[in-house]
Structure formats: structure tokens, C-alpha cells
Amino acid sequence: MGKNKLKKFAEMETFSNVFQCGASEMSYAWMAQEGREPVDPIAGHWRERYFHNNNPIVLELGCGRGEYTVGLAERYPEKNFIGVDIKGARMWAGAKEAELKGLKNAAFLRTNIEVITAFFAENEVDEIWITFCDPQMKKATKRLTSTYFMQRYHRIVKPGGLIHLKTDSPFLYTYTTEMLRLNPYPVVARTENLYGEQTVKEGKQSVFSDAAALQTHYEKQWLDRGMTIKYIEWQLVAMVRWEEPTIEIEKDSYRSYGRNYNSPQ
Numbered sequence: 001m002g003k004n005k006l007k008k009f010a011e012m013e014t015f016s017n018v019f020q021c022g023a024s025e026m027s028y029a030w031m032a033q034e035g036r037e038p039v040d041p042i043a044g045h046w047r048e049r050y051f052h053n054n055n056p057i058v059l060e061l062g063c064g065r066g067e068y069t070v071g072l073a074e075r076y077p078e079k080n081f082i083g084v085d086i087k088g089a090r091m092w093a094g095a096k097e098a099e100l101k102g103l104k105n106a107a108f109l110r111t112n113i114e115v116i117t118a119f120f121a122e123n124e125v126d127e128i129w130i131t132f133c134d135p136q137m138k139k140a141t142k143r144l145t146s147t148y149f150m151q152r153y154h155r156i157v158k159p160g161g162l163i164h165l166k167t168d169s170p171f172l173y174t175y176t177t178e179m180l181r182l183n184p185y186p187v188v189a190r191t192e193n194l195y196g197e198q199t200v201k202e203g204k205q206s207v208f209s210d211a212a213a214l215q216t217h218y219e220k221q222w223l224d225r226g227m228t229i230k231y232i233e234w235q236l237v238a239m240v241r242w243e244e245p246t247i248e249i250e251k252d253s254y255r256s257y258g259r260n261y262n263s264p265q
Helices: 003-012 023-035 046-051 067-075 088-101 113-118 147-156 170-182 205-213 217-224 253-257
Strands: 018-020 057-061 080-085 106-110 125-131 157-167 187-191 230-235
Touching: 003 088, 018 088, 046 057, 046 080, 046 106, 057 067, 057 113, 067 080, 067 088, 067 106, 067 125, 067 205, 080 088, 080 113, 088 106, 113 147, 125 147, 147 157, 157 170, 157 205, 170 230
Parallel strands: 018 106, 057 080, 057 125, 080 106, 125 157
Antiparallel strands: 157 230, 187 230
């Protein structure tokens, strides 16, 4: 491990806005998936113990550098934002920026998203953002919009809460669209080209303002390469069972060469 990463990890330990899940806590968190009970003491108490208000809680899952967590916290001081990721060296950037800016409504949780229910109580979360996550084309259960994760979101997000997906991946967009059709969740809005001529199939164009207002590091890279950004917003409603998509979806050719290469195909 490089010295720069070690330095960042050490500094993360000093940040008051970062919560890190250690080995013992992670072990209990995985076991909690069977019992479906939170195991972290802060679960159910984020508002009173950290934010010290009763404002809505919004998660950014797979937050990476935390650009959306910080950007939304600045844009909406009346809401609380928590960035979640396992990559501490990346999260350091957002956590440090939030500290320097004195954002009291931004926090970061370093853990696996698979065990998210161990850190939040039932109905504690109001909204979720999923921004430019890995589409995980090889394994459905690793996709953050899969029914595997949707079942976990249902255990922490209040009924009627919103989930936003913003992605450059045609594969993940198609997969998520099919998941929403099968299951079926009310789609508030969606577009295959957020910054182009939007084809709005549900909702009004105004609902895209938040999605378009902030751009992540990776998003700017994709836009510079002439790629389109896709966006879907849907509402969580009660489900009796979940049906996982089984259709064949064309893979993202450019990703097979790595994130920094845009295939000419």
C-alpha cells in the first residue's frame, strides 16, 4: 500500500464526519443480514447523535470521492447527507472537503453496501442516490439496482422514498429499466440523455434539475468523450416479492477495455 494511501487512512481517523466499520463490526454486520437487525449503535440515531436535527436523511451509495454528498449538502442545507463506500482513500477527498467547508449536514460511512441495514434503522432513510457505480455486468447481485439490493433498501428507506440512478452505462440503464418494469415501482422520471434533447416518458422536465446540477469526476470524463448520461428516479412502494430480470443485455464495450478507454465501436 502506498504512503499516500496510508496518510489518507490516518487522516480519516481524525475526521469527525467519518464513521468507519472495523473488522469486528463488519463481522457482526454480516451476521445481522440473517437477523435483519441493525448492529451499529448509531443505527436509528443519526439525526440525534450526529446531525442534531430532524431533517431528512439522504444516502449516496458508492459515493467514491463524495462529490454528490458534498454538492447536495451545500445545495440543500435542510437535508442530511451520508456518503457510503468501502474505498477509504477515495472517500477521504469528500470527507476532507466537507470538513474544510464546515458542512454540518454531511457525513461519510465506510462500509460494504451489502450490509447497509446494519447501520440504519427501519424507515430512517428518506432518499438514495446511486451515481456512476460499477455496472457489475458479470454478476447481478452486485449491481446496486438489483433486487438483491432493493430488498435491503426497503428495510431502511421510508415507504414512498425516492431512489435516483445516474449512470453512463447503457447496460445498467437497460437492466434497471427492466427491473422497474418487472417489479413494478412507480417511475417518477427518466431520460437516456440528461444533457441533450430529453425524452421524458414520466414526470416533468423540471425533475431533472438536481440530477443535472452536479457532475462527478467520472461524469465529466464521459461527457468529454461524447457519451450520454442516463438518469432514472423511482419511488419505493410495498412489494410482496421481487423478480430479477433475465433478459440478455448488450455489454458496455468500452468498459471491457477499462474505465479510461472509450472503444470506437
